[in-house]
Amino acid sequence: MIEVESITFGYTPGTPIFEDFTWRAGRNESWVILGPSGCGKSTLLSLLAGLLRPQRGVVRIDGQVLTRPRPQTGLIIQDYGLLPWATVRENVRLGLRIRNFYGADGVHAPRDYRPTLDVEPWLERLRLLSVAEHYPGQISGGQRQRTAIARTLVLNPDILLMDEPFASLDAPTRENLQRLVLDLWQERGLTLVLVTHSIEEAALMGQNILLLGRMPNHSARVIENPGVLQSGYRDSSAYQDLCRQLRARLEEV
Numbered sequence: 545m546i547e548v549e550s551i552t553f554g555y556t557p558g559t560p561i562f563e564d565f566t567w568r569a570g571r572n573e574s575w576v577i578l579g580p581s582g583c584g585k586s587t588l589l590s591l592l593a594g595l596l597r598p599q600r601g602v603v604r605i606d607g608q609v610l611t612r613p614r615p616q617t618g619l620i621i622q623d624y625g626l627l628p629w630a631t632v633r634e635n636v637r638l639g640l641r642i643r644n645f646y647g648a649d650g651v652h653a654p655r656d657y658r659p660t661l662d663v664e665p666w667l668e669r670l671r672l673l674s675v676a677e678h679y680p681g682q683i684s685g686g687q688r689q690r691t692a693i694a695r696t697l698v699l700n701p702d703i704l705l706m707d708e709p710f711a712s713l714d715a716p717t718r719e720n721l722q723r724l725v726l727d728l729w730q731e732r733g734l735t736l737v738l739v740t741h742s743i744e745e746a747a748l749m750g751q752n753i754l755l756l757g758r759m760p761n762h763s764a765r766v767i768e769n770p771g772v773l774q775s776g777y778r779d780s781s782a783y784q785d786l787c788r789q790l791r792a793r794l795e796e797v
């Protein structure tokens with residue numbers, strides 16, 4: 545469970561992006577944070593990741609106040625964050641190597657160091673085996689994004705945060721990866737929080753949509769989207785209606 549409780553946060557004094565803002569996301573839910581450019585979507589994700597701390601209020605994960613990044617939270621950003629000099633396989637291994645070195649809490653090395661890095665099932669699941677020895681510069685944008693997803697999921701996160709993960713991909717690759725992330729969300733029992741400025745993506749990926757507006761954001765405006773897991777939802781009138789509703793709401797902002 546993610547609890548954002550009465551937080552106030554701004555980068556500069558006197559210009560809060562969130563003011564007394566409260567929002568909750570249940571375990572295993574999928575959420576999309578939608579809103580116009582500059583409204584604070586990425587900032588909220590950084591607060592959930594523990595990369596930023598609110599000036600007032602708290603973020604709690606499973607009842608624990610977040611004071612720094614937690615190892616069980618996976619974060620995938622727009623430019624994938626891959627090491628250009630390492631192969632796909634080495635990139636996927638990276639998180640595990642760091643975890644084995646520092647320990648699951650990010651501070652203490654584990655007593656029982658486990659050198660076996662089980663990345664192969666993830667390379668296979670994400671269809672990366674054929675490019676496992678390639679470098680990021682030698683593979684497609686979709687393959688780079690799948691590498692970033694594999695590198696994160698190999699660590700068995702319970703929360704997956706994604707910031708505009710498909711923005712630079714062509715439409716078929718994007719649709720393919722949206723489907724994959726929804727499958728992984730279900731399969732792994734993840735809590736998924738995805739930032740986007742695409743209305744269509746919000747409607748396709750978010751069981752719940754958190755609509756941010758003009759700064760400072762005071763209250764969470766939530767739109768429920770229960771149809772997200774139905775097969776053929778992309779072609780349904782419910783999906784079209786939701787897109788229209790979201791467009792109208794965004795125009796009001």
Ligand SMILES: Nc1ncnc2c1ncn2[C@@H]1O[C@H](COP(=O)(O)OP(=O)(O)OP(=O)(O)O)[C@@H](O)[C@H]1O
Pocket residue numbers: 555556561579580581582583584585586587588741
């Ligand atoms: N590191 C920073 N220092 C100062 N101001 C920042 C910083 N990062 C973001 N901002 C400002 O905070 C506000 C919210 O930014 P944020 O990136 O969270 O918005 P966003 O909704 O994700 O935008 P976009 O959709 O354009 O990516 C913007 O006005 C932005 O200029």
